[in-house]
Structures are given as C-alpha cells and as structure tokens.
Amino acid sequence: MTRLDCAGRTLDFSRTRIMGILNITPDSFYSGSRYQDMDTILRIADTMINDGVDVFDVGGESTRPGADGKLVTGEMELERVLPVVEALNARFDKVISVDTSSALVMTEAAKAGAGIINDVRALHREGALQAAAQTGLPIVLMHSLVDQPEPGFVPCYDDVASEVCQYLLNRVSDCEIAGISRDRIILDPGFGGGMFGKTPKQNLSLLKHLDRLVESGFPVLAGLSRKSFMQVQLDKPAAGLLPGSLAVALMAAQAGARIIRVHDVAETRDVVTMLEAVQQAE
Numbered sequence: 570m571t572r573l574d575c576a577g578r579t580l581d582f583s584r585t586r587i588m589g590i591l592n593i594t595p596d597s598f599y600s601g602s603r604y605q606d607m608d609t610i611l612r613i614a615d616t617m618i619n620d621g622v623d624v625f626d627v628g629g630e631s632t633r634p635g636a637d638g639k640l641v642t643g644e645m646e647l648e649r650v651l652p653v654v655e656a657l658n659a660r661f662d663k664v665i666s667v668d669t670s671s672a673l674v675m676t677e678a679a680k681a682g683a684g685i686i687n688d689v690r691a692l693h694r695e696g697a698l699q700a701a702a703q704t705g706l707p708i709v710l711m712h713s714l715v716d717q718p719e720p721g722f723v724p725c726y727d728d729v730a731s732e733v734c735q736y737l738l739n740r741v742s743d744c745e746i747a748g749i750s751r752d753r754i755i756l757d758p759g760f761g762g763g764m765f766g767k768t769p770k771q772n773l774s775l776l777k778h779l780d781r782l783v784e785s786g787f788p789v790l791a792g793l794s795r796k797s798f799m800q801v802q803l804d805k806p807a808a809g810l811l812p813g814s815l816a817v818a819l820m821a822a823q824a825g826a827r828i829i830r831v832h833d834v835a836e837t838r839d840v841v842t843m844l845e846a847v848q849q850a851e
C-alpha cells in the first residue's frame with residue numbers, strides 16, 4: 570500500500586509521515602501536549618503545519634499509565650474532540666486522525682471531517698468494530714491490554730514482537746469479517762507501559778524487532794515520543810526526552826515505519842528528512 574484515501578485527503582506512504590499529537594485532555598502524561606482552548610489548539614496546529622506535519626492526531630481521553638478511561642464517557646470525549654476536528658477540517662488541508670475507542674466519537678468525528686480512526690484498543694469496545702466499518706475510514710489498530718491493568722501488574726511474553734504481531738493480525742481478521750478491508754488498516758505495536766502492556770525491556774525488544782511487523786505488509790505506525798521506557802533508560806522526566814525520542818524515531822523509520830506519532834514535529838521531520846536523504850544517496 571503506497572497511498573491511503575483519508576476522507577478525500579491522500580496519505581502517500583512513499584516516505585515516512587509525521588503525525589502530530591493534539592491532546593484535548595487535562596491529564597495527558599506529557600504536559601507539553603495538553604491543549605484546552607481553541608485559540609491555543611489552532612496556533613499549535615498552525616505551527617505544526619509550518620514544521621512539516623502530515624497528520625493531526627486529536628485525542629480526548631488520556632491513556633497514560635494510571636489513567637482511568639472509564640471516567641471519560643463517550644459524550645465527554647465527543648465534547649472535547651468534535652469542535653477541534655471541525656475547526657481543523659475547516660482551516661487546514663491535512664489529514665485528521667481521531668484517537669478514540671468510542672463508537673460514538675468515531676461516528677461523529679467521521680461526519681465532521683476526520684480521515685483516520687486511531688484506536689489504542691483495536692476496536693474492542695462495544696460497538697467500535699461496527700462503527701469503524703461504517704465510517705469507511707482507514708483504521709489504526711494498536712496492541713494494548715484494552716484497559717488499564719491493576720497496580721503491580723507485570724506483562725509477560727515469551728517473544729514480545731511475535732506475540733504483538735500475532736495479536737494484530739488476528740484483529741485484522743476480525744476487521745475483515747466486519748467489513749473493513751485490509752487496504753484500510755494500519756498497525757501500531759503499542760509502545761509504552763500501563764495499558765500498552767510492555768515493560769521497558771520489552772519496549773526495547775519490540776523496537777529492535779519492529780521489522781517483523783513491517784514485514785506483514787501493513788503500514789506501521791510507531792508512537793514512541795517521550796514514552797516512559799525512555800525515562801527508565803535515561804533517568805530523565807518526559808520533558809527531558811527529546812533527544813531520546815528522536816533516536817527511537819530514527820530507528821523506527823529505519824525499520825520501515827510509515828507513520829511516526831510525535832509531540833515534536835519540527836525536530837522529527839529533520840531526522841526523517843536526513844534519513845531519507847542518506848537512503849537516496851548514490
């Protein structure tokens with residue numbers, strides 16, 4: 570797959586694309602990505618455009634470790650997300666992704682101009698599979714534990730990369746049965762702790778073997794930006810993880826990821842541009 574129709578806007582995978590994070594939440598893990606008022610959101614979006622963003626990813630529910638997604642209803646999430654999708658769609662000619670697990674939000678966001686459904690729970694919530702199918706939009710399926718684990722939970726895998734790949738391919742089969750064609754599907758291995766279900770060492774192994782998921786033939790999205798496994802490795806808070814985030818973004822792009830989801834668009838665009846320049850050199 571080299572081109573994807575996202576509600577009339579085209580995403581061309583002939584090069585790695587940058588997805589910029591717009592969290593319309595009060596409690597996302599990285600304070601630098603929390604946006605509450607429309608003027609700020611549009612100003613940040615405009616900056617992202619100038620910095621080379623390809624996709625806006627709008628989210629109204631925090632999935633940080635420890636967050637309780639059950640406290641955010643579909644109606645609350647919709648109230649946060651819908652005005653932003655409408656404003657972005659009216660002002661910018663860019664693909665808009667909506668980061669949601671809610672069938673209600675998927676349906677209404679699609680009507681408002683969203684071009685991608687990005688679901689961290691891989692369409693497991695009630696009605697999500699059917700709603701996603703009915704939108705006709707491309708879908709990002711992410712590997713996760715679906716809900717936040719209890720405190721002290723330690724995920725266990727015999728081979729994290731192989732098991733994540735198998736989980737996602739099983740969900741692809743479920744999507745096909747529901748009427749979502751393979752050419753609408755993007756896969757995300759789900760880097761992170763908490764509901765994403767990987768220890769720091771497992772995240773490193775998953776990144777090292779990301780090429781296994783790429784070899785499945787589906788476009789791969791990698792969301793590594795300022796994730797907690799780097800805090801453990803580098804002994805720095807999220808605010809100090811830009812260099813680490815750029816390093817892992819480079820590794821993901823080298824492995825073949827087609828979309829890199831980031832907080833820092835300009836810096837990541839420079840990294841990807843230099844990688845592609847070297848790859849294309851004689």
